[in-house]
Amino acid sequence: MPCNLVAYLLSRAAIITTCLVFPYWLSFMLNDPLEVGWNTLDTLDTLSDAKCTNFDVFAFSTNNLAFALFVVPHTLMARRRVKEALGITDQPYERPLFAFMSPITFLLSISYWTPVSNCRRFDPAALSLGHVVISGSISVIAALYITAAMVTLPDHIFGTRRYKLGSDEKAEARLITSFPYNLVRHPAGAGFLWLLWSFPSYTVNHITLSIMWTLYVVPATLLLEERSLKGPQGEFGAAYDCYAQEVSAFVPGKSLLRIAR
Structure with a gap:
């Protein structure tokens, strides 16, 4: 069916796009070290303290x-009411569309x-x-959170299996508590924030x-x-409440202590 084909193509395109955007973002954070000509976080033409703009x-x-x-499309497209208004709720391409849109925006x-x-x-x-x-150590741990979520749970992140759903089927909603969700409740968000703050530049x-x-993600x-x-x-009620008590949202402190016991 057309919807299933769209779901299949979007989920694969989302994976490819995400992988392509990451090198651009890394080059952006490092101020285009290979001099490709991509955009940079800091200006390459700095001025003296007397002439520069703080x-x-x-x-x-x-x-x-x-x-x-x-922020706007990412926030709106995650709300069920918005998806219902657009008529994409529970469609096979619902998750793949969100996953494809996110790296582009x-x-x-x-x-x-x-x-x-x-x-x-x-x-x-x-x-x-x-x-x-x-x-580098902090960045590796942060990247592990993100990569582990994408590699071990591709359907949860990209909707890679949604194309198999029949016309009257819905994706199974299940509370995921396996790795890396047993370390932090939101490995993608946590990993991204840790990556951001781990860069030792700390320019303005x-x-x-x-x-x-940080003010958006948290x-x-x-x-x-x-x-x-x-x-x-x-969606998960008391089960999620118990999970939230055991696992922190962004810092894996108490979950690591629990695993170590």
């Missing part, structure tokens, strides 16, 4: 508009980023061995971008996403 309010405003290219948000400060830029080549080891641009993403996850999962009206 914080450009106009650039910050335009960055919020660029940020909205991801994410790419747009960083492609239109404008540095808010031109006083200093991050130079990876100037890092000390200690910075590389510490930052880096801190601004990291704060913007409230959107805890107040919007989890509200539809827990409690009497939630």
